[in-house]
Amino acid sequence: MNLWLLVWRNSLRKKIRFGLTCLSVMVAFFLFTTLAGVNHALTASVSNINQYRLITSHKISLTRSLPINYQQKIATLHGVEQVTFASWFGGFYQNEKNQLAVTAVDHTSYFELFDEYHIPEQQLASWKKARTGIIIGHAIAKEYGWRVGDKVPLSSSIWMNKNGSFSWEFVVSGIYQSTKTAGDNNKIFFQHAYFDKGRAYASHSISWLSTKIAVHENVEQVIKSIDDLFAHSNSPTRTTTEQVFIKEQAQQFVDMAMVINIVVIAVFFTLLLIVCNTMIQTSRERLNESAMMKALGFSSSALIRGIYCESLLLIGIGAALGTVLASVLLVYVKQGFGDFLPGIYITSAHYITVLSLVNIAAAFCSFFPAITINGIAISETLGGKS
């Protein structure tokens, strides 16, 4: 017999109660881990981004276009290393259910600035020469079975070509692989020159510009100088870092991080109440036994440590089950939907957070039983007065 055995046996004394409480802890940590994985996917795209890249769009709305000559004007500003531009094509394949992220980009500069897209040199060179060429992400290639050289008709829900059709002909010139951990491999890029010449209207306009500034340059200063440059033009601009831009786009739908935090706080608060209640009940049921152990010479702190270990065991088992279950689920989700939601991942920091939460919750749940144990009057509890 050792005290760990006593903790284990005491924990399993009311098996159904232990099981149900464990289950509630498991559900809480399952939700916590699952949401953390999804949150990582949503925030990874932001945190992965080079902080020295800026996005400039129309001040009023991203849907309004900017003149293409803004590229040269921005390039002359102090601190700017490189400028490229792009336009949103809004494409789909065969029918509108197969939506694709198709962007027309400046073929001379885009992939120099966005060096996270790894494209075989030969393919990149051939794409630069082929006006109708497209570079596709490997996830797209995998999903549709497209290979280099394949002719692919893509339609736009926005842009009509000069033939009066919304269907555009492309040839796959290359396949890229994002080098970032949570990189997006679902994009399609084609030459802006082809787009500009082919579209029926709004030529010489672009959707946004991307600017690379020198490392250690004052980012705020460069942002201000870009926006000041066009402040009194017909198309005033709004410039932000790429991180802020993507975060803002995501937050247009929902502030996922906030939702996750609220859910997690609510779940943990409920969990604490449940486990706390269980531990209070447990300590009350064993008042006589605790008094006897004190009479035998066990100190209050030794008994409180026992209660803490029981809480730790209960919450620990639930948390371990919930976390493992969520991790396994996320592996399957990643396999199934990883191309659409890259970056689903449980960081080691999350596991440390789980461990910390388990310890904090166990300490909290032992607090009230500790008060009860500390206040036990052995003589009154065990024998009364004759």
Add this chain to the structure above:
Amino acid sequence: MNSDNSNTDIIFKAINKSYQKGDSTVVVHNDFNLTIKSGEFVALMGPSGLGKSTLLHLMGGLDKPTQGEIYIGHQRIDNLSQKQLTQWRADNIGFVFQSHHLLPVLSAQGNVELPLALTPLNQKQRKQHASMALQLVNMSERANHYPKELSGGQEQRVAIARAIVSDPQILLCDEPTGNLDRKTADEILALLAKLNSDSGKTIVMVTHDIKAADYATRVIDLESYLLAKNKEQPENKALALDNVLVGKSA
């Protein structure tokens, strides 16, 4: 704490004990004196409400007097802190209660081993000590049984084994036969008497069982003591309880 194991005299000097019950104070003992010599087997008797268990709890350091001094051997215990008392109990006292309070999740062996978790003994030694204690109370064959699988008498035997396993010099028993039939009660009393005669343990037993007188070396009738005290010393002055023996077994 009590390094001198040969002297375990229990001495109460002018003990006052009172409880606060709402607005009123209930006096249980007033100017109470008592000496129990090492190796005695004392049965503390009397009707309910006279404070027999309170005396036992004071001896065991489970409770503190309102006033007065308590010595166990050379150690004064009424002024010890709770932490010191806890350690002192572990080293010197074995308790047997009417309700045995065995842990239902541990076997007889496990329950007896429990106090040894506070000692520096290793697991193997603890097991050996517990087996010996169970053997002393004739419970070796039931070592792996859980409390719910034991009869009342067997449970009390295990409780006695638990009380003696760490070899304390003093055993304090609060109505150890209260829940038992006559035959089993006699067995338990005989066992306690054997522990007293063979191992020289000081045993103080609170009991209502008149047959206990047959086993104890001294019987203290608390009611007679208090009557005599009031008669002889109406000013409530101290009276040596040693003079109020009402019976002594052969």
